[in-house]
Amino acid sequence: MTDLTLNDMDDATPNAGRAEKLYQASPRQLMWWRFKRHKVALVSGIILLLAYLVTGLAEVTAPYDAFEGNARATLLPPQALHLFDSEGTFRGPFVYATTRTRDPVTLRPMYKPDTSKVVPIRFFVTGSKYRLWGLIDGNLHLFGATGTDKINLLGTDTLGRDVLSRLIYGGRISLSVGLIGVAVSFVLGLTLGSVSGYFGGMTDNIVQRSMEFLRCIPTIPLWMGLAAALPITWDPLFVYFLVTILLSLIGWTYVARTVRGRFLSVKNEDFVLAARFCGTSETKIITRHMLPSMTSYIIAALTLSVPDMILGETALSFLGLGLRPPVVSWGVLLQEAQNLRTISQAPWLLAPGAAIVIVVLAFNFLGDGLRDAADPYSK
Amino acid sequence: MTSYILNRFAWAIPMLFLVSIAAFTVIQLPPGDYATALVAEMRANGDTPPEGTEERLRHQLGLDRPMYEQYGTWIGNIVLHGDFGTSLTYNQPVSNLIWSRLALTVAISFASLLLTWVIAIPIGVYAAARQYSFLDYFFTIFGFLGRGFPEFLSALILMWVAYSWMGMNVGGLFSPQMQDAPWSLAKVGDMFGHLWIPLLVLATSGAAGLIRVVRANMLDELNKPYVETALAQGLTEWAVIWRYPVRVALNPFISTIGWALPALISGDVITSVVLNLPTTGPLLLRALQSQDMYLSGSFILILGVFTILGTIVSDILLAISDPRIRYR
Numbered sequence: 001m002t003d004l005t006l007n008d009m010d011d012a013t014p015n016a017g018r019a020e021k022l023y024q025a026s027p028r029q030l031m032w033w034r035f036k037r038h039k040v041a042l043v044s045g046i047i048l049l050l051a052y053l054v055t056g057l058a059e060v061t062a063p064y065d066a067f068e069g070n071a072r073a074t075l076l077p078p079q080a081l082h083l084f085d086s087e088g089t090f091r092g093p094f095v096y097a098t099t100r101t102r103d104p105v106t107l108r109p110m111y112k113p114d115t116s117k118v119v120p121i122r123f124f125v126t127g128s129k130y131r132l133w134g135l136i137d138g139n140l141h142l143f144g145a146t147g148t149d150k151i152n153l154l155g156t157d158t159l160g161r162d163v164l165s166r167l168i169y170g171g172r173i174s175l176s177v178g179l180i181g182v183a184v185s186f187v188l189g190l191t192l193g194s195v196s197g198y199f200g201g202m203t204d205n206i207v208q209r210s211m212e213f214l215r216c217i218p219t220i221p222l223w224m225g226l227a228a229a230l231p232i233t234w235d236p237l238f239v240y241f242l243v244t245i246l247l248s249l250i251g252w253t254y255v256a257r258t259v260r261g262r263f264l265s266v267k268n269e270d271f272v273l274a275a276r277f278c279g280t281s282e283t284k285i286i287t288r289h290m291l292p293s294m295t296s297y298i299i300a301a302l303t304l305s306v307p308d309m310i311l312g313e314t315a316l317s318f319l320g321l322g323l324r325p326p327v328v329s330w331g332v333l334l335q336e337a338q339n340l341r342t343i344s345q346a347p348w349l350l351a352p353g354a355a356i357v358i359v360v361l362a363f364n365f366l367g368d369g370l371r372d373a374a375d376p377y378s379k
Numbered sequence: 380m381t382s383y384i385l386n387r388f389a390w391a392i393p394m395l396f397l398v399s400i401a402a403f404t405v406i407q408l409p410p411g412d413y414a415t416a417l418v419a420e421m422r423a424n425g426d427t428p429p430e431g432t433e434e435r436l437r438h439q440l441g442l443d444r445p446m447y448e449q450y451g452t453w454i455g456n457i458v459l460h461g462d463f464g465t466s467l468t469y470n471q472p473v474s475n476l477i478w479s480r481l482a483l484t485v486a487i488s489f490a491s492l493l494l495t496w497v498i499a500i501p502i503g504v505y506a507a508a509r510q511y512s513f514l515d516y517f518f519t520i521f522g523f524l525g526r527g528f529p530e531f532l533s534a535l536i537l538m539w540v541a542y543s544w545m546g547m548n549v550g551g552l553f554s555p556q557m558q559d560a561p562w563s564l565a566k567v568g569d570m571f572g573h574l575w576i577p578l579l580v581l582a583t584s585g586a587a588g589l590i591r592v593v594r595a596n597m598l599d600e601l602n603k604p605y606v607e608t609a610l611a612q613g614l615t616e617w618a619v620i621w622r623y624p625v626r627v628a629l630n631p632f633i634s635t636i637g638w639a640l641p642a643l644i645s646g647d648v649i650t651s652v653v654l655n656l657p658t659t660g661p662l663l664l665r666a667l668q669s670q671d672m673y674l675s676g677s678f679i680l681i682l683g684v685f686t687i688l689g690t691i692v693s694d695i696l697l698a699i700s701d702p703r704i705r706y707r
Binding site for chain 2: 213219344357
């Protein structure tokens with residue numbers, strides 16, 4: 001065991017001081033060392049931080065507004081990013097302007113890059129006005145083009161709206177659904193899991209059976225049924241809130257199972273017995289002594305339940321039962337790519353799908369890494 | 380064994396009751412009821428129903444009675460007469476509409492469960508027997524990707540690939556020219572030409588997780604002394620693997636059917652909507668969109684009942700394969 005944990009530490013630490021440092025390390029430090037060894041989890045964590053940062057600051061990071069359409073550039077394919085122009089001289093990042101023609105037979109718009117006209121990408125340009133988080137007015141965008149030129153790195157949709165910008169705005173909703181849903185399932189799972197694990201007996205039986213029950217209903221039809229009951233006329237934000245609660249109604253079981261398992265194993269540890277002998281109240285034993293000892297497990301379980309929420313929201317919105325336009329979420333965006341004709345004409349509309357896959361995988365890897373690091377004293 | 384089976388069935392009764400409550404809640408949730416809908420329909424048709432029609436209808440249909448009585452009538456009709464109520468949009472008894480679709484949903488779920496196993500067991504066993512080989516890593520990556528792809532997305536992508544690269548039109552269950560043709564060998568072949576995408580989508584998403592389970596179980600078993608003994612007797616490696624550790628490693632596998640079923644049915648609902656298959660999915664979606672509550676409630680009820688029954692079957696199978704469970 002000692003060997004393995006020794007390897008968890010930084011390689012920079014000199015060998016002689018290693019054992020000493022290991023024995024003095026706090027649990028948190030041990031966890032961090034072990035987590036760092038899980039490279040994929042580390043990278044996933046960074047990807048997720050970036051994703052939340054970019055979507056959190058969507059007004060600044062998105063080059064355009066989510067609803068700003070351009071009738072002259074509908075279903076524009078993604079523009080290729082170049083560094084060198086056709087003569088081979090370095091021009092910094094740029095795209096070629098596009099010329100629009102119509103297909104003589106189908107009358108569909110066709111676009112061709114115009115290699116004579118370079119549209120440089122500038123950073124921190126002024127563009128459309130926005131109000132960041134409804135508080136701060138501004139018009140500065142992380143990147144964009146100056147003048148009348150536009151850049152659409154991921155192309156445009158049927159109304160000529162920038163897919164990249166919509167992707168970033170949609171991510172704000174889709175990613176936060178996971179966090180809010182997790183907060184709700186955290187409360188439910190923690191309460192029911194700890195009660196069920198600590199008291200055991202009949203209480204445990206009831207909680208276990210209801211969890212089993214929730215797990216054996218096919219989630220999508222149930223979610224669909226409940227989501228369809230939400231009136232269309234309600235405020236989109238309120239619907240968004242209710243959808244997240246619906247998702248966490250099933251998501252809490254995973255957290256509760258982990259918490260219960262930990263409670264069962266910690267229940268008979270010496271420190272709990274000691275607390276009980278001192279006459280500490282049950283509530284205090286649970287909240288002050290037992291729960292803090294399993295924080296890391298809970299965090300790992302929460303991380304692992306986020307992707308289910310994100311997938312649930314996406315699936316519901318994709319079916320048109322969850323969030324509805326004008327709210328932009330990844331599921332809502334994918335609704336546009338629902339039929340074969342659109343996808344074969346404009347495969348770039350599937351971009352939100354790629355974003356979902358990346359985020360869900362990153363959460364899974366991060367959760368795996370956290371779970372492994374949660375118990376730094378094990379092998 | 381008998382007592383175990385009886386016990387499982389006894390537990391199923393409260394579960395079935397809860398499922399029926401959930402389905403009934405879905406029927407009741409939307410604002411307004413059948414009477415409101417009927418009167419609104421009359422108005423939409425240009426009639427002017429006399430004052431008080433709504434209340435009279437409500438009384439006639441028993442909609443003004445307390446909730447528990449209404450629930451009693453609803454579930455009583457289902458259990459005793461197989462009468463699920465009337466679909467508002469189709470103006471037909473619900474039972475006329477659902478059975479053929481349910482049969483297809485069950486068939487697809489069952490077929491994809493089998494396909495999941497056909498994919499997952501050999502791959503999982505191989506990955507464990509040749510741990511850290513190239514194929515092991517390859518399938519590890521495949522397993523993670525399967526976890527990240529939502530079913531509807533893989534269905535969309537496969538549909539697009541089949542259409543643009545193989546020139547196949549894969550939506551629906553039959554090609555247009557076969558739609559009304561009488562059953563023949565060609566029609567069955569045509570059906571399989573359309574069914575492979577949903578089967579593949581459902582089986583990959585299930586197999587992705589199960590490969591990991593089989594692999595982990597096999598790795599636990601492979602180091603046990605009995606494997607070594609068998610090898611020492613001179614049996615070939617694969618003969619040993621398939622004959623002994625695989626059997627043990629598959630135990631926890633059977634117990635996961637209970638979880639696999641709800642996931643499969645969920646997946647089938649959404650995949651069928653994307654692929655426009657005549658299963659429960661699209662009809663349920665349409666019923667929910669038009670607030671056709673008897674239809675959607677019945678679907679939710681029946682799907683729930685199927686999963687509970689499936690879970691019981693898997694529990695019994697598990698008890699048969701692992702004696703420790705029945706005596707616990």
